[in-house]
Amino acid sequence: MILKSLKLTHFRNHIDSTFDFSDGINCIVGKNGAGKTNLLDAIYYLSFTKSAVGSTDRITINHEYDFFTLFGSYDGLTVALQFEKGKPKIAKIDGQEPDKLRKVIGRIPLVIVLPDDTSMIREGSEERRKFFDGALSQINDVYLEMLLDYNRLLKQRNSLLKDNIGMPIDRKLVEVYDDQLIPLSVKISQHRSEIITAFLPFLQKNYTDLHNLGEQPGLEFKTQVTQTFKEEFKANFKKDQIMQRTLLGCHKDDFLFVLNDRAIKKFGSQGQQKTFIISLKLALYDFLHHQTGKKPLLLLDDIFDKLDDSRIELLVELLGEKRFGQVFITDAREDRSRQLFTNKKVNFIEIAG
Numbered sequence: 001m002i003l004k005s006l007k008l009t010h011f012r013n014h015i016d017s018t019f020d021f022s023d024g025i026n027c028i029v030g031k032n033g034a035g036k037t038n039l040l041d042a043i044y045y046l047s048f049t050k051s052a053v054g055s056t057d058r059i060t061i062n063h064e065y066d067f068f069t070l071f072g073s074y075d076g077l078t079v080a081l082q083f084e085k086g087k088p089k090i091a092k093i094d095g096q097e098p099d100k101l102r103k104v105i106g107r108i109p110l111v112i113v114l115p116d117d118t119s120m121i122r123e124g125s126e127e128r129r130k131f132f133d134g135a136l137s138q139i140n141d142v143y144l145e146m147l148l149d150y151n152r153l154l155k156q157r158n159s160l161l162k163d164n165i166g167m168p169i170d171r172k173l174v175e176v177y178d179d180q181l182i183p184l185s186v187k188i189s190q191h192r193s194e195i196i197t198a199f200l201p202f203l204q205k206n207y208t209d210l211h212n213l214g215e216q217p218g219l220e221f222k223t224q225v226t227q228t229f230k231e232e233f234k235a236n237f238k239k240d241q242i243m244q245r246t247l248l249g250c251h252k253d254d255f256l257f258v259l260n261d262r263a264i265k266k267f268g269s270q271g272q273q274k275t276f277i278i279s280l281k282l283a284l285y286d287f288l289h290h291q292t293g294k295k296p297l298l299l300l301d302d303i304f305d306k307l308d309d310s311r312i313e314l315l316v317e318l319l320g321e322k323r324f325g326q327v328f329i330t331d332a333r334e335d336r337s338r339q340l341f342t343n344k345k346v347n348f349i350e351i352a353g
């Protein structure tokens, strides 16, 4: 996909800005606080209807206003998004509002690399699940639907367990939830387990391309949802009741990142962790391209700050390859980027801030 132009209104520090992009590499430069990351986040919003950096819609509106709008013109379609305080968020594809906001997700495949993405290695399982769920949701809207249903039912079951402290619990009602949660857990975990197999060759290729030192990256899927899950889930009710939450299910799934068969979280150096994450994101790019037939937008925020010179050179070479379509890259150091891309066709966009 190609994003031809983007109009931002009251979106963080962009009060009323329009940007035109080229179909190759777009390098967004400007000093700290100019609004480079905000511009990438606006592009992300149009693909996922939410922020990549985790901020709420409310705080995304410019301080002085009550709403923000985004309007993206792509090759072949337009996507608009508006959020006004106190109202539901609205999206329009080619001027038409889909029956559900989530229908927008997957229309414009996108991969973003953010400066603190390595936290995905260090932190709990949620971030890693989010990554693979994001990948699956972009290629399979039934999966996205199942995931949203699961999260809603889990929340309801958990609040039932919480609200009943010291009181007899309505077992019949709990069972209504169980009967829906159990099969959903099985299906969701199955999809997650399968994606590893499809994903791994892409990860290995990208890791090698960036860092050819005979290191072998790997992925392992950890789940409680095995053959006997239904029985275990039911037998666990007493424990759930004591802990006041659902202890078993696909919400506990995890993905282990390994390098040469060892957990990268424990044994990987910072450089290895950074290379792993960038390879993982580029693998997501290849995976989505392979699955959808469309080249995703690739958004790289401050990526040069994360790498040493030799890896920066390798990356710049990679980005120039035909397999990548439209790329958006930010850099606070304009001179560095101009030098790195000297022999490449790059559209420089300067944000004054």
Ligand SMILES: Nc1ncnc2c1ncn2[C@@H]1O[C@H](COP(=O)(O)OP(=O)(O)OP(=O)(O)O)[C@@H](O)[C@H]1O
Binding pocket: 011, 012, 013, 030, 031, 032, 033, 034, 035, 036, 037, 038, 039, 059, 060, 061, 062, 063, 064, 302, 332
């Ligand atoms: N809701 C808001 N209303 C107005 N301004 C906001 C809002 N939210 C964030 N900002 C401003 O946006 C600016 C940050 O923009 P952004 O993070 O895009 O900068 P950047 O160009 O990526 O900088 P850096 O080079 O440091 O990464 C800050 O000045 C911040 O005050």
Ligand SMILES: [Mg+2]
Binding pocket: 036, 037, 038, 301, 302, 330
């Ligand atoms: Mg930034």
